[in-house]
Amino acid sequence: MKLNILGKEDRVDTSILLTIRKSKEHGGTGTYPWRGGLILADQICHWAGEYTNRKEIDENKYFSMLFGNNKTVIELGAGSSGLPSLLLGKIKSSTDILEDIQLICSDGVDEIVQGLSINVSDNELDECITVKHIDWNYYINCNEQRDTDMMVDTIIFADCIYNEECAVVLNKTIQSLLKVGGCVVGVLPDFRVGVDVFERLMKERYTPIEIPIVNEKADGFVCNGGRGKDYRLVVWKDKKT
Numbered sequence: 001m002k003l004n005i006l007g008k009e010d011r012v013d014t015s016i017l018l019t020i021r022k023s024k025e026h027g028g029t030g031t032y033p034w035r036g037g038l039i040l041a042d043q044i045c046h047w048a049g050e051y052t053n054r055k056e057i058d059e060n061k062y063f064s065m066l067f068g069n070n071k072t073v074i075e076l077g078a079g080s081s082g083l084p085s086l087l088l089g090k091i092k093s094s095t096d097i098l099e100d101i102q103l104i105c106s107d108g109v110d111e112i113v114q115g116l117s118i119n120v121s122d123n124e125l126d127e128c129i130t131v132k133h134i135d136w137n138y139y140i141n142c143n144e145q146r147d148t149d150m151m152v153d154t155i156i157f158a159d160c161i162y163n164e165e166c167a168v169v170l171n172k173t174i175q176s177l178l179k180v181g182g183c184v185v186g187v188l189p190d191f192r193v194g195v196d197v198f199e200r201l202m203k204e205r206y207t208p209i210e211i212p213i214v215n216e217k218a219d220g221f222v223c224n225g226g227r228g229k230d231y232r233l234v235v236w237k238d239k240k241t
């Protein structure tokens with residue numbers, strides 16, 4: 001797939017080409033790419049374009065806030081495609097922005113983690129992206145105690161909620177892994193059970209900001225999930241800064 005992304009002016013003028021294979025091993029929903037991942041990748045392209053077109057970098061803009069200044073970023077429930085992480089990896093490896101970002105891409109199903117590693121390698125991103133097995137169920141009993149080895153500045157996820165149980169464990173994992181003052185960006189499928197529970201839990205600790213989704217879809221890329229208008233994209237900022 002080709003994502004047409006970056007700035008039209010002087011700093012970068014590039015399209016990013018990603019090769020995505022569906023997982024050969026299967027392993028549930030993460031076997032295929034989902035629309036949520038494509039929406040998030042598209043949005044990151046849009047923000048990257050905005051960022052590269054600016055003469056002065058505005059630290060309050062989403063691209064800087066989420067990915068700039070040596071941030072450690074983790075994708076949860078990336079599936080075997082991990083589109084948003086692969087895209088960030090390509091921006092890091094092929095442009096002069098995001099040079100210092102640390103990228104971790106994760107899923108909780110072994111077969112999917114294997115498929116994800118293959119996609120990372122096929123796109124020559126082994127140097128840029130660390131692939132990890134992270135099962136959110138591990139964090140369900142973490143009472144405020146944090147996994148300090150794994151704490152990150154930014155968490156990204158797409159299409160990861162299917163039921164209330166999922167909503168609770170994903171929220172717990174975010175609370176355990178996100179540094180104080182960190183940010184989360186997620187794509188929520190409004191047609192799925194559990195999204196309301198997730199948003200209610202997130203609101204207790206983080207301030208949500210709804211972002212209008214851009215319409216620059218990658219042509220001809222086939223993915224599972226609903227139509228674009230059935231999704232919302234939300235950034236959450238930690239209330240403690």
Ligand SMILES: C[S@@+](CC[C@H](N)C(=O)[O-])C[C@H]1O[C@@H](n2cnc3c(N)ncnc32)[C@H](O)[C@@H]1O
Pocket residue numbers: 028029030031032033034035036037038076077078079080081082107108109112134135136137157158159160166169
């Ligand atoms: C619908 S898929 C979305 C995959 C990808 N984000 C995308 O947009 O293509 C949901 C993903 O969440 C992962 N997942 C579900 N429950 C999980 C859990 N408890 N821990 C870690 N990953 C989980 C699944 O393995 C699957 O890859």
